[in-house]
């Protein structure tokens with residue numbers, strides 16, 4: 001049996017439309033399926049956590065049709081030792097995960113690949129811990145500026161408007177400009193694989209499992225889907241005007257040449273700041289209190305993603 005989890009409001013209705021197209025295909029009529037529509041924030045996590053009760057009827061795959069925020073919830077709802085493959089059909093406004101794992105843009109093609117080819121490629125999540133709460137992240141976790149931008153983009157009516165014009169990925173750019181000149185620098189202490197660094201006038205710290213952020217900005221150009229390391233980008237000791245320059249040069253990858261931009265690979269990061277900080281995880285935002293720490297590590301065991309267009313050597317057929 002295939003379990004569909006569809007967020008009907010993702011991408012301002014785009015996921016719902018994609019699912020109704022899939023429903024009309026001949027292939028959909030051939031499969032055994034159960035469909036869940038998410039109804040509220042956190043619902044996808046509950047649905048995924050309850051899938052264990054369906055174990056008597058073998059779950060062939062979970063097919064998530066949504067934006068990255070709902071995928072994040074599903075991954076966190078699944079038990080840690082699950083070997084149920086996860087398939088994702090992007091229907092949000094940003095769709096960075098789909099770029100990161102090379103899913104392509106055609107939802108019907110992805111659906112056919114999932115059912116017909118059943119070829120899975122491994123994907124390694126990150127985990128983060130604040131106080132006693134430990135969670136996984138799919139794309140990235142970011143502190144400071146990018147979190148303030150994500151918060152602004154999620155709250156703004158511009159996102160809905162741009163989604164209607166099929167320009168959803170521009171909502172991040174428009175929020176970026178509106179937040180830039182109001183944003184305040186912070187001091188931060190980082191412990192990267194055991195080595196301490198301190199940055200004053202820090203602008204953002206971003207940890208990613210693949211290169212993309214904010215609807216296609218290739219902000220971590222060297223980041224690879226890999227088991228033991230994530231990429232960390234820090235922007236620090238910089239004027240606001242120069243930050244604008246940094247973000248403009250992201251378009252061709254030139255930002256990594258600024259002396260105020262540091263990029264490293266690591267297995268573990270601990271972050272602590274002198275003041276309350278916004279953070280974003282897979283595009284959804286929250287706050288961390290002054291002097292509260294967050295520890296981030298790479299998760300060693302992969303989940304298995306169906307339907308990607310990655311190199312053949314990275315893909316294996318599953319039964």
Ligand SMILES: Nc1ncnc2c1ncn2[C@@H]1O[C@H](COP(=O)(O)OP(=O)(O)OP(=O)(O)O)[C@@H](O)[C@H]1O
Pocket residue numbers: 007008009010011012038039040041042043066067068069070071073091092093094095096283284
């Ligand atoms: N029926 C619902 N009503 C309100 N919120 C919902 C509903 N279903 C899911 N959500 C919440 O919507 C949030 C955003 O969903 P998601 O990321 O899938 O779409 P998106 O924001 O349109 O896409 P993107 O992340 O690419 O911008 C999630 O945090 C989820 O908890």
